[in-house]
Amino acid sequence: MELIIGIFYLALLVFLAPTSRTKDEQSPWFHVMIIGLPVLMIFLGTNVLLAAVAPSQLNYNITRVEAMAxxxxxxxFAGIAWYVIHKRSLRGWLSRFLFRGGSYDPDRPIHTVAVVVALFMIVYTGASYILLGGLDGIAEALAESQPGLVDIGSVALRFVVAAFIGVGIFLYRDINTTLDRLGLSQPTLKQIMVGLGVGFVAFGLMVIASIVWTMLSSPESISSVNDTSTQLIAAYGDTLLMAFLFAFLSGFSEELLFRGAVQPVFGLVPTSVLFALMHVQYWFTPAILIIFLVGMLFGWLRRRYSTTAAITAHVLYNFLPFILINVLNTTV
Incomplete structure (x- = not known):
């Protein structure tokens, strides 16, 4: 139900936004819908506070200090979203400085929608992190629920549908122009080879950074991230086929949304930051810097070649840990 409501809400925003080029022409419904997002952010903050102070059968493992923070x-973030909606000067600043690497237009309502939705997703992701109890809670939730392909498929579907709706499919783009806007094309041999090469480089970067982090950090700080990664591998690594499906679904959907739909508007660096922040399991750890750098590599592929090349790299990057563990288990 949450998936359907989210898609429907986004579709309405995109449908109403293109018809409102100036403030005088804005549909009142569009204004109500987009204002609803910062209101929902405040609602999420209030809910987390209530979860910390009010008795609940769900037994959220959060302190009042964490909830207040x-x-x-x-x-x-709700205040920033409010000002983005109402202050053209702030949107102009975003265009000149933050999003200068993209096509962000402060006078296009659809681009305002993109910024506000991105802010909302950061707040929403933060709520998930807090309510689950941080990294330890995420690891426990994965261990208890044992998510399968249906779970990752629902998340992938959300990203894919958001990407297609966000660029205006069947509204002001047909299938061909939508695919072109998203950077999806029939891959050439060069794109595949470069994508595979970048996938190996990204994985190598992750391994090196993990080794350095292990040498410099305390065992306690590393344990939580390792537990989460272990539970992910346990959930999707029963067979290499399931592992590949997980790698493909997550890699394809994330690249389609972040590199295909978002990056041309926001630019390389802001999109990579957003991409990193969506990986809630790495918040407040050095691992989020690794995800940011990996996102930069995938973003470079999108800019230099295509989203298809970025998808190739991301799928390989996701799949390599499963291959490595499978090989180690076979040889031991």
């Missing part, structure tokens, strides 16, 4: 975080 998140509530302040949610209010700040």
């Amino acid at each position: 998140y509530a302040i975080f949610a209010v700040i």
Whole structure:
């Protein structure tokens, strides 16, 4: 139900936005819909506060300090979203400085929608992180629920549908122009080879950074991330086929949304930051810097070649840990 509501909400925003080029021409429904997002951010902050202070059968493992910190975080982001909606000067600043590497237009309502939705997703992801109890809670949730392909498929579907709706399929783009806008094309041999090469480089970067982090950090700080990664591998690594399906679904959907739909508007660096922040299991750890750098590599592929090349790299990057573990288990 949450998936359907989210897709429907985004579709309405995109449908209403293109018809409102100036403030005088804006549909009142569009204004109500987009204002609803910062309101929902405040609602999320309030819910987390209530979860910390009010008795609940769900037994959320969060302190009042953590809940208050998140509530302040949610209010700040809601305020930023509010000003993005109402202040053309702020949108102009975003265009000149933050999104200068993309095609962001401060006068296009659909681009305002993109910024506000991105802010909302950061707040929403933060709520998941806090309510689950941080890294330890995420690892426990994965161990208890044992997610399967249906779960990752639903997340992938959300990203794919958001990407297609976000670029205006069947609204002001047909199939061919939509695929072109998303950077999807029939891959050439060169694109495949470069994508595979970048996938290996990204994986190598992750391994090197993990080794350095292990040498410099305490065992306790590493344990939580390792537990989460272990549970992910346990959930999807029963067979190499399931592991590949997980790698493909997550890699394809994430690249389609972030590199295909978002990056041409926001630019390389802001998109890579957003991509890293969506990986909630790495918040407050050095691992999020690794995800940012990996996102930069995938973004370079999108800019230099195509989203298809970035998908190739991302799928390989996701699949390599499963291959490595399978080989080690076979040889031991």
